Each structure stands twice: as structure tokens, then as C-alpha cells.
Amino acid sequence: DAGVTQSPTHLIKTRGQQVTLRCSPKSGHDTVSWYQQALGQGPQFIFQYYEEEERQRGNFPDRFSGHQFPNYSSELNVNALLLGDSALYLCASSLVLAGGGADTQYFGPGTRLTVL
């Protein structure tokens, strides 16, 4: 059973460029969340996708956008890259529980983005 996969593993971009990161959720999961982890920090929530809609968004500018496809995979796009966007970008997948409650999020290995 494949876990959460992300691509690419590493990426180097220059300021002002655009980047697209990809995530495939764990088999059977329908929800994808994206987090940004700066060096030495805990992950920060960017947004969550469910049923191809953005369900909730963290405190990130509109330069950060995303998409979820019918097969539940997801993309994170960042436009007009800044030096401060350098971080590990983590994707987490989960399954919405019918009765509510805490769904467990399973994380992928991350994409290390370096902006020069």
C-alpha cells in the first residue's frame, strides 16, 4: 500500500519564477493538505483540498494556490517566488470521517524548495 508521494524531491528556482509541486495521497484518502516548514520551524498550514475545492486556508498570500484532481491528487503552485519561500513543502492526506472527529493526516516526504 503506497503512502503519500510527492514530486519532485528537490527544486531550485530563482526569485520571480513560478513553481508547481505535486502530491499523490495515500490509497483510499480523499483530502489533501499542504504545509510549509521553514528551517528549524514547525510546519505551517497552507490550505486543504476536499472534493476538488479549497476547504480551508492558512495565512498565506494569494501567490500560493492549489488544485485537486478527480483522482484526489493535488498540486501546489507558488507564483512570483521570494527568497522567503525557501522551505520544505509537505503534503498530508487524510480521509474525512463520516461522523466527524479527528481524521489522521499522513505526511509525504516533502519537496525541498530553494529560491536563489
Place this chain on the structure above:
Amino acid sequence: AQSVTQLGSHVSVSEGALVLLRCNYSSSVPPYLFWYVQYPNQGLQLLLKYTSAATLVKGINGFEAEFKKSETSFHLTKPSAHMSDAAEYFCAVSDIVRGAQKLVFGQGTRLTINP
């Protein structure tokens, strides 16, 4: 808003000694709490979670955590440290808004094991 505070950014113990990593939470509703571990250059792996069942939660790799409402704490322990436990540990609380759950993480605690 929900938040967590991890006391101690670095903890160092000897191999075989008790591991204690501290986490305090702030939540306006009964919380769901998680501990994750991150090895160098890897993603986060779930150690254990508290979802209002038993207050003592057992996880993988011999770790456990106890939910104490009176102290708003969810400390992580392991009776005997192993060299392979060296990693970064994150405590997280679930924040559910309009049915969507996000995790709010602490700053992390780096655990070092001395031989």
C-alpha cells in the same frame, strides 16, 4: 484559536535513560492531539494520537503520551532511549473550522541520544 507550546527546543539524554518531551496545548474545545517524529531530510511520521478515548495513549517505537486536562498537557515519554530515537519531535493540535481540520504544530524538540 488552538495552539501548542513545546517546552525545550533541544533535549539530550543518555542511551537507556527516560525520554520526556513536553507539550502544552491551548484549546477552546476538547482537543485532538498528535505527536509526530521527523528524521533528517524526511517527512513527518505519526507516533500517536489522542482523540478523547483513553487518556494514556500508546504509540509506535515504545512511545506513549498522557493527556492531562487539568494541566493542559500532552507530554511524550519513552522509558528507555535508543540511539535510533534521535530526531525532531512535533506536538500538534487539531483545529477544526467548518468541518475542515488543520494541524497546528509546535516549534519542535530536537532529541539527541548520547552513547
